[in-house]
Amino acid sequence: MDLANRVKTLTPSSTLAITAKAKALKQEGHDVIGLGAGEPDFNTPKHILDGAAAAMNEGFTKYTPSGGIVDLKKAIVSKLQQDQNLDYKENEVIVTNGAKHALFTLFQVLLNPGDEVVVPAPYWVSYPEQIKLAQGNPVIIEAKEENEFKITPGQLEEAINEKTKAVILNSPSNPTGVMYTKEELEDLGEVCLKNDIFIVSDEIYEKLIYTDLNHVSIAEISEELKRKTIIINGVSKSHSMTGWRIGYAVGDNTIIKAMTDLASHSTSNPTSIAQYAALAAYRSSQDQVEEMRKAFKDRLEKLYEWIVDIPGIECVKPKGAFYLFPNVKKAVENNGFDSVDQWVEALLEEEKVALVPGSGFGAPENVRLSYAISLEQLEEAANRIKRFVLKHQ
Structure with missing residues (x-):
């Protein structure tokens, strides 16, 4: 065939x-x-399971808006404000079928044939494949082991040309577990702003950090960087909810609306019950x-x-x-x-x-x-x- x-x-x-x-x-x-x-x-913690059970018993088993239920969007907005002092509106959030789906949908709406996305290696296995599926070209740059698997501004600058649309930053990282400092993100951010490229900030492991360093999103460094950043996150790793398939993307309303429109013709909506489980995850104790x-x-x-x-x-x-x-x-x-x-x-x-x-x-x-x-x-x-x-x- x-x-x-x-x-x-x-x-x-x-x-x-x-x-x-x-x-x-x-x-x-x-x-x-x-x-x-x-x-x-x-x-998955019991209070989250209880939240899902309550949703089923109360009849929340129907279609939802393609971009997710309003209450969950509000909870995500609140989480970002509380954790990172980032202010977003509900129309700048899309809830997806896991963070992987958020990334896939983002590349579909962001890339035209031949557009390039800079991908630091080691990388999560699906980044290059998703870029190729969107008819883009992944440009792999090696994050040196002697530099703790982190790319430098010089490496990023060298990889950028007129076809470059975005760069992916994953901190903390899968597979290396390393994370960028605020100063390192500031330096990389300057390169991105100078060349007017988007930043795909995959922050799915942000709650699993084992040093005195705090997680920093590149979006919180400046308003200019926030406008060029699409944050990818979800409850899979932080709340042990991998099978529930709830992730989200946050960023420019034009991009989020395009992602929502595409989702309406592909997945319709994230599972209603799983969305209410995620709502319980964010609204309850984080102990x-x-x-x-x-x-x-x-x-x-x-x-x-x-x-x-x-x-x-x-x-x-x-x-x-x-x-x-x-x-x-x-x-x-x-x-x-x-x-x-x-x-x-x-x-x-x-x-x-x-x-x-x-x-x-x-x-x-x-x-x-x-x-x-x-x-x-x-x-x-x-x-x-x-x-x-x-x-x-």
Whole structure:
């Protein structure tokens, strides 16, 4: 069958591929430890579940406006004002079927064929694919490991030309867990304003930070940057609601209206019940968000020490999200493998530990480890990885 050209260019998700193989081994009865998860292992807090149940019992099970219910938009506006001192109107917010859908819809309304979007690598696997699906071109620039996987203003300036429409900033980052400081964002923002390009600020991990640094949105630095920024966020990571599929985009009303119009012809609206669950998430106590953050911080501290103790593995310590992104190049070479992908596959076969190779994130010397599982499993996984590395030396 001759499929549309737009899907022929898609690169299969390395995350999904390794997850599928790990699941197959589990079904065969093997004791597999999966470190590929991109979601918290905690259940959605009970008060959010209760909010969804109340919505169902009260009959809120019908279509909603394409851009989301008014009360949830108000809650998002309030959250942004309270957390970041950012003032938006309800018509500058669209609620979407997860943050991924917000990004997909944004690129569809923002890009014309041939438009370019600067994407720092390592990147979340869907950024380049979504840009290509919108007939745009992802321009990949390498965020150097020695610079904590963060791009510099000089790198950004060099990547921009007359075709450049936007740059993506993801802080804290998936897969690296690093985050930009206010000063770094100011410097990058100057480049964006000078060249009149949009900033896609993916802030989905903003509540999961493990240092004294506060999350800073580039939109809060100045009114000029706010006008050029589209914030992408949602409740998936912060409130352990990945399966509810509620995200949102906030920004210029013209862009948000175009996104809403497109959504009206594609998804109609986000699930009504999930929207009321998200409303409960934002309007209720945030204590459980903090409890989850503390648990992740404890896991990070321990797993980081275990991983960097393994010969041939080096790692920039994350400041947020729930991933380690160690460089395993030396270990792979010492173990006699031709690539990180081969090494990851052999580790899964021999020790039943599933990691995600960094090739899918634009960093072929690295692997991504999620610490969204119990400490006991993390310790066992680290022990198995170390055993594997030592066995093959």
